[in-house]
Amino acid sequence: MKKAFFSKVASSLLLSAGVLASGAALADETITFDSAGNAVFGLTHDTAGDFVDTYLFSIDPATQAWLSGTAVTGKTWIDGARLANYGITDITFFSEVDGVRTNLDTAFTNGNAIEFYPVDSLLAGNYGFTVTGSTLNNASGGSYAGTLNVVAAPIPEPATYAMLGIGIGLLAFSARGKTNNKLG
Template sequence: MNTSFFAKVAGSALIAVSMFAAASASAATTVLNFNGESASFSATYGPGVASFSDDFLFNVPAASTSDPVGTVTLSATKVGKFLVPTINNTSLSFFKINADHSHTALDTTYDANGFYLASVLPTGMYGFNFAGNIKNVAKGGSYGGTLTMNVSAVPEPGTYAMLVAGLGLLAFTARRKASK
């Protein structure tokens, strides 16, 4: 009977420690689903979560480039007459996913107006990481945002060949008229 009691106490302690460790930090990876050129992203964290670090992945289609921009809205709670965000110390950074699944950081701007990259993205797999801390661990917090992909088609080599051929025909016609 004594062994059973100690086994139950040890099992309960092990479960409690594992739950606390899992709740103290949270990480998720989500592939964004675009509706046209934009996709929404969000996460909600309940009581017990102290910090989070979430990756959102997306693809720039073949034969195109993209200039992604976005916004993030943090949940807020009323304290007296003021609304106070439930999340603080946030950071957002874009990265390129390489062929070996490693990440290369990209120059990202994230401020009160939103987030964007310093350069246009060529075809490939990319993502961004949004991380922060929950102000009141007993209550939790949430955020949401939108990523807009301003996609531009890149002309195929055949298009350039047709352009050069057309310009050549125009030059030939102009030269022929000038010689008459």
Template sequence: MKKALFSKVAGSLLLSAGLLASGAASAQTTLTFNADGNATFSALHDWSAASNIDTYLFEVDTTSWASGTAVVGRTAINGARQANYAITDIQFFWEADDGTRTDLDTVFTTDGGIEFYPVDSLNAGAYGFTVTGNTLATNLGGAYAGTLNLAPVPEPTTYAMLGIGIGLLAFTARRKIDNKLG
């Protein structure tokens, strides 16, 4: 699974490099999810801006949990591989039909890697997140890439069926034990 993630991240970084070289890099991108509920995102920035804010938009069809991870690029500087970009914050938001955005409670952590997710599940609607960061080396660009995953929240009837199934298994197991005793 890690190998697949790193190959997707590497592909995203290469795609971003191509977009920047062609002058088509964008600060706002709409994400497309695959059949497994995963979407990739990436950006490549030059060193001239003090700070960058990239916005990624997406749609949710059914109540889902969202979670994402990201990695920053590395560059050989004075013979050492060093991070060339710093992500300082990632913030989820909900977007109303009129375009107004409401920030959602978001967890953003860099402990052992970059991970981010909204605290609550997302209902059907339009959402997005912003990535705030900056390049780290003067006269050198920087890049990052990541993956966002949407996982549907099971409906209450699913939990009810699970409870009934476990109850029937317990009843059957108890009945078999009683028959052996008597």
């Protein structure tokens, strides 16, 4: 009786550990940009099936950013040939505010090369993107990798707009005083 009880406890602990380990595999990955504005991402899936992977990043304050990404899939030996075993079907950007994710309009092309980018520029804040797809051969997993590039343009401060307004006003004032009396 004790043996059966300990066997059930041990199997339930192993099952719980497996559930926790599988949940850890689905955790969001955080990527960071280097000084040149590049970040690298990618994952390897050991088993066949569908996947949805999420990557998080932040845009610095006082910055307006334009992003562009590319990705490639790994090759696997299938039926005597090197074939892509991964199919990425979509990549979608989202914004995240207080834990709520809102999808952004994203351009995605999947031909010889995978390219993706948010249609609009991003302001300072927390963002991410999801990579959705599946393995093509049910017998094995596969991998993919990619890069994300950010080009930041500083957002002018309110004092800059005030100086611009004063400059235009001075130009208008100086042009107003120059009239030709001979013409009438």
